[in-house]
Amino acid sequence: MPLPPPNPVLRRQVIQLYKELLHMGKDYPQGYDYFRPRIHRAFMSKAGLRDEGEIKQAIATAQFVQKELQALYYLKKYRTLKKQYEGEQTLQQYQM
Amino acid sequence: MSALRILVPVKRVIDYAVKPRVNKAQTGVETAGVKHSMNPFDELSVEESVRIREGKKTPVEDICVISAGPTKAQDILRTAMAMGADRAIHVETKEGEDLEPLGVAKLLKAAAEQNKSNLVILGKQSIDDDAGQTGQMLAGLLGWAQATQASKVEFIGGDSVQVTREVDGGVETLKAKLPMVITTDLRLNEPRYASLPNIMKAKKKPLEKKMLADYGITAEKRLKTIKVTEPPPRQGGGKVEDVDGLVSKLKELGAL
Numbered sequence: 119m120p121l122p123p124p125n126p127v128l129r130r131q132v133i134q135l136y137k138e139l140l141h142m143g144k145d146y147p148q149g150y151d152y153f154r155p156r157i158h159r160a161f162m163s164k165a166g167l168r169d170e171g172e173i174k175q176a177i178a179t180a181q182f183v184q185k186e187l188q189a190l191y192y193l194k195k196y197r198t199l200k201k202q203y204e205g206e207q208t209l210q211q212y213q214m
Numbered sequence: 215m216s217a218l219r220i221l222v223p224v225k226r227v228i229d230y231a232v233k234p235r236v237n238k239a240q241t242g243v244e245t246a247g248v249k250h251s252m253n254p255f256d257e258l259s260v261e262e263s264v265r266i267r268e269g270k271k272t273p274v275e276d277i278c279v280i281s282a283g284p285t286k287a288q289d290i291l292r293t294a295m296a297m298g299a300d301r302a303i304h305v306e307t308k309e310g311e312d313l314e315p316l317g318v319a320k321l322l323k324a325a326a327e328q329n330k331s332n333l334v335i336l337g338k339q340s341i342d343d344d345a346g347q348t349g350q351m352l353a354g355l356l357g358w359a360q361a362t363q364a365s366k367v368e369f370i371g372g373d374s375v376q377v378t379r380e381v382d383g384g385v386e387t388l389k390a391k392l393p394m395v396i397t398t399d400l401r402l403n404e405p406r407y408a409s410l411p412n413i414m415k416a417k418k419k420p421l422e423k424k425m426l427a428d429y430g431i432t433a434e435k436r437l438k439t440i441k442v443t444e445p446p447p448r449q450g451g452g453k454v455e456d457v458d459g460l461v462s463k464l465k466e467l468g469a470l
Contacts, residue, residue, distance in 0.1 A: 137410060138411070188406075194231075196404075199400055200400060203400065
């Protein structure tokens with residue numbers, strides 16, 4: 119039996135999130151080719167959800183992943199630059 | 215006090231995560247087919263201008279980003295506008311026609327005057343040339359106050375700016391009146407991510423196209439790059455069998 123069509127508002131939100139995450143994946147350290155199948159699998163595994171509460175929960179998870187990715191990219195950049203321009207600092211210097 | 219008109223120069227550079235390769239002719243670094251992005255120190259200056267506006271303590275009338283470079287520099291300007299800049303100026307240069315720091319400073323002087331800017335926030339250096347000269351030269355040419363390598367920027371009262379700088383073993387606090395030039399250090403702020411919806415919205419923001427000649431600048435070079443070489447490859451370590459082996463190896467090297 120085919121699944122009933124999902125709530126169109128949530129559907130649009132999910133598609134938007136998927137596009138945004140794909141865009142972010144282009145900067146992923148292991149490359150887009152690593153990122154894309156994984157994000158696709160993650161979304162496909164939830165494609166059967168029809169309960170609105172569950173879908174909203176999945177959207178919240180995706181938004182969390184989005185924030186985590188942003189933090190990852192920032193930290194990676196910050197650490198690389200710090201290493202290149204300031205050198206490794208000892209813990210003691212760091213605590214000063 | 216008149217509202218702030220901030221000019222933020224940005225540069226398109228080879229992405230920080232890419233390992234640069236020297237070209238075969240040893241005249242420079244290979245740029246064709248290499249991922250480029252905004253100079254990380256310039257991201258800090260875009261972010262800081264947007265935060266000054268969001269802080270709402272000082273009215274910001276205009277945040278204008280400017281970049282001199284090939285056509286692709288427009289992508290970087292779009293990113294800056296996605297982060298919150300209002301408009302952009304792209305000064306087109308031909309491929310391989312790079313400006314030296316002095317040329318950039320002259321260009322920015324003309325742009326700052328034309329746009330009636332009273333604050334210029336630049337990255338302290340670009341991660342490709344690492345010259346770290348533009349901000350200082352610009353302040354000199356304009357005759358404005360300068361605060362380099364800022365780690366904190368605060369507005370005090372009317373038109374005074376207090377800037378904290380990280381120096382060896384401590385911090386230095388400077389205070390100056392507008393107009394001024396500020397260059398950014400790594401710990402000034404955490405630049406936001408230019409999200410896809412914001413990049414789409416930024417496509418509607420105005421982007422002005424100019425030529426070097428519009429500012430009375432030529433790409434004439436004072437310096438000639440003679441040779442670019444890669445650093446020598448790192449020598450690998452060797453394994454020793456036992457303590458005697460280690461001692462004899464150390465003796466051989468003159469360490470004992």
